[in-house]
Amino acid sequence: MTREMTIANRLIGDAHRPLVIPEIGINHGGDIRRAIQMIDDVADSGGECVKFQAHSVDDEMIPNDVVPANSTRSIWDIIDQCTLSNDEERVCKQHAEDRGLFFLSTPFSREAATRLDSLDVPGFKIGSGECNNTPLIRHIARFGRPIIVSTGMNDMDSIRRTVDVLVEEDASFALLHCTSMYPTPFENVRLGSITQLREAFPNTVIGISDHSLSNLPSISAVALGASIIERHFTSDSSWIGEDIEISVDPQGLRELIEGSAIVHAASGGSKTVLKEEQPTIDFAYASVVAIAQIDKGQLLDDSLIWVKRPGTGEIIAYDLDKVLGKRSTRSIARGEQLRWSDVE
16 A cells, blocks of 8 residues: 655655645735745745645635634634735745745635636645535546645544545545644644544545644654644744744744654664664673683583673573583683583
8 A cells, every 4th residue: 555645746655754834824914025925934944835825705705703713803804804816826826936845725715726726736735624515625626636635623424525525536635634723732633643544544645734832743743654744834923813823933844844854764664673783783782701711511600601792702691591501512711702612
């Protein structure tokens, strides 16, 4: 079974270092200058991509006064303020590509998805709120581009229904574990969900979208098999915005990229002896050694032989009991390592 997908020629999966997705999202607050600054800061921090959100407020929702838990204003007002124009979206994508980044975005409506397709984005991100929005998912899947799906607020049955749609549409996709709390308390991050998703979908790339206030859960998720890490990003933690609190700054992004790569390199393997450990074995192991002069034919006991470093002797410490009680076949000087031929 191969867990692998490709976005913008970037291979993603178990065999590759994690893809870290800095989500600019709505942190620009509708200001194109801030959006460009964040793209630059991601590039300067060693990022590979940026992710935005594509909104079309009238196509996305009806007028409402619902206030998110991490805000004091309605979702309508938030999105109305933070929506970039079509031209601004195009400018951001071009600037990201000029900086060597690939551009991802989350469409929240059919119109936004169609607009992103016309921008020729290399892949789509689907947010947790749309994870069970099968009409929109099917619409997006039919563009034939890779898809990353966050699964916050959805249980395994709901996720399976979404996966069924993606499989029906022959989509290339990944699933991200997510907890839709802003911020997410550490006890609600639930890294065990990474293992659960990997077991339930053995051919699917699995990752995490983390809203906690630390990089540690995301980095730790790599050891459990997360191949994608998504975290909100801001150039300046003092900016005002609903998602700023849960966002990493440039230094945090650098630490996340480096830390996740280190944990990926350190993961896997099995408990065997590496050939590269032989130099350490040579000095660290103990060998059976004469601790007194031994005459030929003398009965060997622990007053005559014991174990000492280095481990370059023929009989290692583990085999001492095989030698005790036997007789020597020759005279052995004190401090000499024993060979099997020295023992009857």
